[in-house]
Amino acid sequence: MTEIIDGNAVASEIRDDLTAAIETLADAGSRPGLATVLMGDDPASQTYVNMKQRDCEEVGIESHHVDVDGDAPPEELYDAIADLNEDSEVHGYIVQAPVPDHVDYRDVIRRVDPIKDVDGFHPENVGRLVAGDARFRPCTPHGVQKLLESADIDTEGKDVTIVGRSDIVGKPLANLLIQKADDGNATVTVCHSRTDDLAAKTRSADIVVAAAGVPELVDGSMLEDGTVVIDVGVNRVDADTDKGYELVGDVEFESAKEKASAITPVPGGVGPMTRAMLLYNTVKAASLQRDVDVELP
Numbered sequence: 001m002t003e004i005i006d007g008n009a010v011a012s013e014i015r016d017d018l019t020a021a022i023e024t025l026a027d028a029g030s031r032p033g034l035a036t037v038l039m040g041d042d043p044a045s046q047t048y049v050n051m052k053q054r055d056c057e058e059v060g061i062e063s064h065h066v067d068v069d070g071d072a073p074p075e076e077l078y079d080a081i082a083d084l085n086e087d088s089e090v091h092g093y094i095v096q097a098p099v100p101d102h103v104d105y106r107d108v109i110r111r112v113d114p115i116k117d118v119d120g121f122h123p124e125n126v127g128r129l130v131a132g133d134a135r136f137r138p139c140t141p142h143g144v145q146k147l148l149e150s151a152d153i154d155t156e157g158k159d160v161t162i163v164g165r166s167d168i169v170g171k172p173l174a175n176l177l178i179q180k181a182d183d184g185n186a187t188v189t190v191c192h193s194r195t196d197d198l199a200a201k202t203r204s205a206d207i208v209v210a211a212a213g214v215p216e217l218v219d220g221s222m223l224e225d226g227t228v229v230i231d232v233g234v235n236r237v238d239a240d241t242d243k244g245y246e247l248v249g250d251v252e253f254e255s256a257k258e259k260a261s262a263i264t265p266v267p268g269g270v271g272p273m274t275r276a277m278l279l280y281n282t283v284k285a286a287s288l289q290r291d292v293d294v295e296l297p
């Protein structure tokens with residue numbers, strides 16, 4: 001039987017496990033604070049921001065939000081960032097990607113105070129992660145690691161094929177999984193749009209992580225029996241539903257499920273874990289800034 005890994009359930013456990021740490025911080029003076037910054041009005045980004053605010057409410061993190069007009073000059077976003085760096089109630093914040101075309105996301109990330117960089121995207125935090133001394137693990141890769149752990153899937157000695165080399169998913173996940181650590185020790189192959197014979201790379205893997213942003217790119221014919229399949233993709237595809245779209249992963253679920261020993265669904269797989277690990281990093285950020293020790297799940 002194929003195990004369907006329930007990301008909503010694992011994320012909910014992590015939120016529960018964070019509440020003690022949050023109360024410890026609250027008792028020591030104030031609640032952890034998380035801010036989101038959204039430039040422009042991308043509808044998917046607005047959905048994520050709303051979900052993050054609800055998550056914060058559930059666990060007792062103060063949530064803040066800053067909107068920046070999509071046509072504003074980059075300096076307006078930089079000013080918002082400078083304000084958040086100064087705001088002692090905000091322990092962590094993220095600038096939702098993508099930003100409009102006239103803004104360079106790298107110039108944005110460099111301005112974020114690394115101690116508040118709960119996405120883990122600032123060069124200082126990327127460097128620490130690569131050096132095996134991560135402060136904030138990027139939320140999606142960390143969420144993938146926690147999902148594997150929750151399903152008792154050990155990465156040690158396993159061949160992992162990651163489809164996608166982005167700075168927010170593929171690259172940091174590869175870096176985490178090759179580390180000499182209990183949740184690493186894997187042998188990792190990172191694929192991208194120039195990869196020759198993607199199917200050969202996915203077929204030779206014990207664990208496949210799909211993060212390409214291409215609906216149903218990976219199907220059952222590309223997998224050997226018994227493969228663990230983690231689907232990071234969250235693609236909005238036009239459909240005749242109330243919302244006018246449906247969410248489709250980077251994996252063709254039905255055919256992949258026939259081959260997989262375990263598989264994550266979309267929705268309800270990696271997405272909720274990304275949000276849970278954002279709360280985790282926010283609690284960690286508050287703990288570091290306030291010098292209050294807490295236990296993290």
Ligand SMILES: NC(=O)C1=CN([C@@H]2O[C@H](COP(=O)(O)OP(=O)(O)OC[C@H]3O[C@@H](n4cnc5c(N)ncnc54)[C@H](OP(=O)(O)O)[C@@H]3O)[C@@H](O)[C@H]2O)C=CC1
Nearest residue numbers: 140164165166169192193211212213232233234270271274
């Ligand atoms: N569940 C969650 O929490 C999250 C989900 N996502 C979702 O994950 C997906 C990936 O996101 P993100 O990493 O930001 O995407 P990017 O577009 O930044 O990167 C996509 C990567 O996939 C590669 N790629 C594209 N097409 C192919 C192909 N046909 N074969 C092999 N590789 C290919 C690209 O290659 P190249 O480098 O050559 O262009 C690139 O490296 C999206 O669906 C996104 O919505 C993202 C973040 C969090």
Ligand SMILES: Nc1nc(=O)c2c([nH]1)NC[C@@H]1CN(c3ccc(C(=O)N[C@@H](CCC(=O)O)C(=O)O)cc3)C=[N+]21
Nearest residue numbers: 047048094095096097098119234267268269271272274
């Ligand atoms: N600075 C920054 N950090 C990010 O972490 C970041 C970002 N920008 N830009 C966009 C991507 C995408 N991303 C998701 C988060 C949660 C879900 C999620 O919760 N998905 C739900 C369903 C969501 C829905 O219903 O639309 C699920 O898969 O079950 C999905 C995708 C974070 N990203």
